[in-house]
Amino acid sequence: MRIFIAGATGAVGSRLVPLLVEAGHDVTGSTRRDTGCEALHAQGATGIVMDPLSAESVLAAVAEAKPEVIVHELTALSGLSGNLKKWDQEFAMTNRLRTEGTDHLLAAAATHGVRRFVAQSFGGGWAYDRTGGAVKSEDDPLIGDPGKEARASLAAIRHLEDTVTGAPGIEGIVLRYGNFYGPGNATSRDGALADLLRQGKLPVVGGGTGVWSFVHIDDVGSATVAAVERGAPGIYNIVDDEPAPVNQWLPFLAEQVGGKKPMRLPAWIARPLIGQFGTALMTSVRGSSNAKAKQALGWTPTYATWRQGFKTGIG
Template sequence: MRVLVAGATGAVGSRLVPLLVSAGHDVTGTARSEARLGPVRAAGAEGAVMDGLVPASVRDVVAAAAPDVVVHQLTALSSITGDFRRFDEDFAVTNRLRTEGTDALLGAALAAGTRRFVAQSYTGWPNERRGARVKTEDDPLTDDPGKEAVRSLRAIEHVERAVTGTPGIEGFVLRYGAFYGPGQALSRTGAVADLIRRGRFPVVGGGTGMWSFMHVDDAATAAAAAVDRGVPGVYNIVDDDPAPVSEWLPYLAEQLGGRRPMRLPAWLARPMLGQLGVAMMTAVRASSNAKARRELAWEPRFASWREGFRTGLG
């Protein structure tokens, strides 16, 4: 099949392109500049310069590629600071790519006769924070993410609604868990890891917030699976081991050679972390990957963050 990977030089896209080429697909990968296309071409794909926020640019590239499948991996995550208080600011460009960029790609895909569209979303903090500690795709999203993440939640809702609700498109939404691995904010040299190593990432309250993690390589294999199989819909792409902050954070600090995390009451942490940050530490819910295992015949190489934090941080 002809596959267009929009965002082929990003965290997932750079790993996805070689997988698709090795599977025999005719792949075109995009980047915002010619200078960044070397690795795409080295992997055996065609390279194309595209600005995901300029509809004419998107339309021209998609028309030239004439893809059977579009994979939307456009993000702008290189400037993530790990400061929950400025969450929407950190994700401002990514949020535009999830709204304006998604609309441009869907419109161009329909015009080009594309039948399947695979898009990146996120799971974890967007989940409803009442009831079960581990959520499925059938559970609702929260209506109160915290004032710092309102725009980011709206962008996630937009991409999911647009991709799964566009007539003529088989829409797949992959809700990735918290990324870690080489090149990520949560890697041995990343910004979040640095905060944890220096003891600046506390366990708040009882550390009861539930997280689901995802190694970036496993995210790529899930996207490759969605190109080839499965029924349209929303899929949680996470490991098998949802865990509370009180378990994973001290373990990660140990693997990073850092200080044991301090413990702070929620009221004292709120000025430092904001509403979203306190919820991430105390109230968020994890996600189940059962649907992806069943429908996409996918399973993560790093089944648990314990193994991943020990051997896969990069």
């Protein structure tokens, strides 16, 4: 198939390109600069310089690529400070890519008769409603209000998911990726979380009962290939087999990266420091089930749980 990857040099795109090339697909990827085109050429793909926030640039890129499938992996996640009280400010560009960028790509897809559209969303836990069971499926509702620090980010996720799955004449697939770990990510041996744990600056807040879902970055790539090749339209959680509360995974990660055992901090003390949203991440968010992706996509994560992955796959 002819496949166009928007954001082909990012965290997911850079792993997805060689997998699709190896599978025999004709891959074109977008990048923001000429050096990205050189990197894509080295992986066996064709690079196109594209401004994802320009409708004209996106239309021209899709016209040149002539794809049967568009994969939307556009984000702007490098250089985040981790300030949970400024979540929406830090994700402002990613939110634009999930709204304006998605609209431009779908318009180009409609113009050029693209039959399938696969888009990155988020399923690591915080977007789901925080009532009921600790683990949520794709049929469970998203939260109405995630906290004032993340309202714009949730609105952008809703826009992307509703627009992609509702696009007329297009097979729209949304992949709710879990929290990434592995080489080049915050949860790696030399990543930002590891640094904080080694400095003893990342506590368990409250009871640490917020449930997170993780996924290794390489498993994200293999799941996305499965969605491109055989996924039915709809939404899929792309996470590992073991959603886990903070009070389990954070001390375990600290041990693997040579960090200090996280201290405990009461929620009432932490709330002024990390905000309503940050406190929820530590105490009340829900995890995600991968049952649908495993059954419908025929996908199984290589790293079945974060316990295995944090030991051998964080880089």
